[in-house]
Amino acid sequence: MNIFIKSILYLVFFSLLHFGYDWTQWRFLIPFCGINESIFQHLKMAFWAYLITSVVEYILIKKNTKNFWFPRLFSAIVIPWIIFLVWYLVPALYGKLTLAILEVFWAIVVTYIAGIIAGLIEKNLEKNDFTKNFKVAIIALLIVSALLYIVFTYKLPWVDLFVDPESL
Secondary structure, three states, X not given: OOHHHHHHHHHHHHHHHHHHHHHHOOHHHOOOOOOOOOHHHHHHHHHHHHHHHHHHHHHHHOOOOOOOHHHHHHHHHHHHHHHHHHHOHXXXXXXXXXXXXXXXXXXXXXXXXXXXXXXHHHHHXXXXXXXXXXXXXXXXXXXXXXXXXXXXXXXXXXXXXXXXXXXX
């Protein structure tokens, strides 16, 4: 799938997860959807949205490459951190965005850019043969990521990263 199209699809799934619980109030969506505006919730949505996008990509193109899944699983693990890095360019270089519309625009741009970067990572990783140890590391990080995103949705640690800015 074209990286730019996949990034749009990723942005759509991210948006659905961002608003999914608010729109439906379906409790089973809580571990996957954003339930507040904290950084953590956005990282969680990025992770799940990329996994969903990869599943849809697989279904649509039925790619028969031995290196389809591990590059995408790796990208799902790192995409929240790509978003984190790109998002904080504006605060680092400019400061706080005072207009809500600018913040929403920047959020959309950041999410799309993160999708492109993750797509570039996976396209390059597809060309490589992964060792068994690297595959185990990817699976372990994927499981740890999913576990933390689910557990911390219900039981927040004390770290500031998890504070809902609306509660400050």
